[in-house]
Every structure is written in structure tokens, then in C-alpha cells.
Amino acid sequence: MWPYPKIVAHRGGGSLAPENTLAAMQCGLDYGFRAVEFDVMLSKDGVPVLMHDPDFGRTVTGIGSVATTLAQDLLQMDAGSWFDARFAQVRVPSYEAVFLFCQTHQIWMNVEIKPAPGFEKETGRVVASLTQELLKTLDLTTAPPLFSSFSFDALLAAKQVAPEIARGYLLDDFEPDWRHALQTLDAVALHTNQKKLTPSWAKEIKAAGYGLFCYTVNAPERGREIMSWGVDGFCTDRIDLITADFAEHV
Numbered sequence: 001m002w003p004y005p006k007i008v009a010h011r012g013g014g015s016l017a018p019e020n021t022l023a024a025m026q027c028g029l030d031y032g033f034r035a036v037e038f039d040v041m042l043s044k045d046g047v048p049v050l051m052h053d054p055d056f057g058r059t060v061t062g063i064g065s066v067a068t069t070l071a072q073d074l075l076q077m078d079a080g081s082w083f084d085a086r087f088a089q090v091r092v093p094s095y096e097a098v099f100l101f102c103q104t105h106q107i108w109m110n111v112e113i114k115p116a117p118g119f120e121k122e123t124g125r126v127v128a129s130l131t132q133e134l135l136k137t138l139d140l141t142t143a144p145p146l147f148s149s150f151s152f153d154a155l156l157a158a159k160q161v162a163p164e165i166a167r168g169y170l171l172d173d174f175e176p177d178w179r180h181a182l183q184t185l186d187a188v189a190l191h192t193n194q195k196k197l198t199p200s201w202a203k204e205i206k207a208a209g210y211g212l213f214c215y216t217v218n219a220p221e222r223g224r225e226i227m228s229w230g231v232d233g234f235c236t237d238r239i240d241l242i243t244a245d246f247a248e249h250v
């Protein structure tokens with residue numbers, strides 16, 4: 001049973017906007033999406049911000065790293081120019097700002113906890129604690145958020161702080177001890193790379209009672225294929241090709 005949206009905009013707006021920014025969330029919304037995945041990392045002073053890479057250079061102009069930069073400086077950084085000059089005013093957003101944007105617009109969140117190397121437990125703890133705090137102050141307008149992470153330690157730390165917030169374990173490929181990992185994390189779902197999923201593994205995951213979520217599906221026919229294997233949902237970069245209501249037409 002998958003109580004979440006089935007089709008999710010990857011990094012906010014997929015490949016149509018600068019990833020992990022409020023502009024990306026707005027882009028997803030403009031394309032009709034009410035479900036997003038995004039990546040969260042800690043600043044030097046422990047503030048969760050949206051960022052995929054630990055180092056600057058690809059999506060943020062400059063040299064340096066997220067874990068060695070204060071939040072007040074990160075939030076001023078240009079996170080849009082790399083994508084297109086018309087996004088030059090787009091800045092790195094805080095997780096809190098994105099959370100509030102999503103609640104205002106009734107967008108469900110798959111919060112990927114993306115620790116910089118060495119900050120796994122701390123990132124899991126801080127993201128879980130802030131999420132818990134925000135959830136307490138709001139009347140939730142969507143299904144509850146779902147945490148995910150490739151970091152077992154980050155998810156375990158999140159579970160210790162906020163066991164009530166559901167967790168999905170991200171595995172890029174099949175690992176023989178996947179069941180044990182999911183049990184230890186008390187996870188509700190396994191999230192994996194659609195390129196590595198096989199029909200038989202999908203069957204095992206579903207038979208074990210877990211949700212099954214894939215990244216990143218950019219062709220409608222591939223979406224239909226993996227859904228026929230039992231996949232519950234997936235994120236996409238092609239929010240123009242695979243629309244929010246895709247699953248209804250599979």
C-alpha cells in the first residue's frame with residue numbers, strides 16, 4: 001500500500017528548472033505536480049538547505065563546500081545562473097522555506113537526506129528534528145512527508161529522533177541484505193534506480209510488504225513497464241513528458 005503520490009517531480013522541476021530551488025518547485029507546480037523530491041544537506045552551522053552536491057561548482061557558482069559555509073552565506077549564493085541566465089536571481093533555499101512553500105501549495109514532499117561526507121548522523125538528526133518541529137506547527141495539507149536516503153546512518157539517526165516520520169531506504173543497486181537494512185530502519189519503502197530493478201526483485205520487495213519507488217524515469221513507456229512490475233511510484237526529470245496524472249492512464 002502506497003499512501004503517497006505516484007509521480008513525483010525530481011529535484012523540484014526535473015530538467016526544466018535549476019534543481020533544488022524554489023524556482024524548481026514553482027516550475028513543478030506550473031506543470032501540475034503536487035509531489036516533489038529534493039535533496040537536503042547541512043550548512044557549516046547546521047542549517048538544512050537544498051543541495052545535491054557537497055561542493056560548489058556544478059549548480060552553485062563559486063569554489064567551496066556546503067559543510068564549510070555558513071547558512072547566511074549559502075542562502076545568498078547563485079543557484080540559477082548555471083541553468084539559464086533568466087534564473088540568475090535564484091538563490092539556494094533553506095529546507096524550511098521549501099517546506100513552507102510546499103505546504104502553502106499542497107505539494108507532497110519526498111525529503112532526501114543527503115549528508116555531506118562525515119555528517120551522516122548529524123544530518124539525519126537535524127533534518128528529522130526540524131521536520132518534526134514544522135509538522136507540529138502546521139495543519140498538514142498533504143500526505144505526510146517521506147524521508148529517504150542512501151545513507152543508512154542518516155536514516156537511522158532520523159528514526160531515533162522522529163520515528164513517526166516514514167522512511168524509504170535508497171539503494172542504487174541490488175544488495176543481498178536489503179531486507180535486513182529495511183527492517184533495522186523500520187522503513188516503509190525501498191527506493192532504487194529504475195535501471196537496476198528487475199521484475200523478480202520488484203516482486204520480492206512487494207511480497208515483503210514494502211513500497212517500491214524508483215528514480216529517475218524519463219520515458220513514459222519505461223514508466224508503464226516498471227509499474228506493471230509492481231512499482232508504486234517514481235520521480236521524473238521530464239515533467240513535461242510524464243505528467244502528474246500519468247499513473248491514472250497507465
Ligand code: G3P
Nearest residue numbers: 037039052112148215235
Ligand atoms: O531520491 C531519488 C533520487 O533523487 C536519488 O538520486 O542523486 O538524484 O539524489 P539523486
Ligand code: MG
Nearest residue numbers: 037038039112
Ligand atoms: Mg535526490
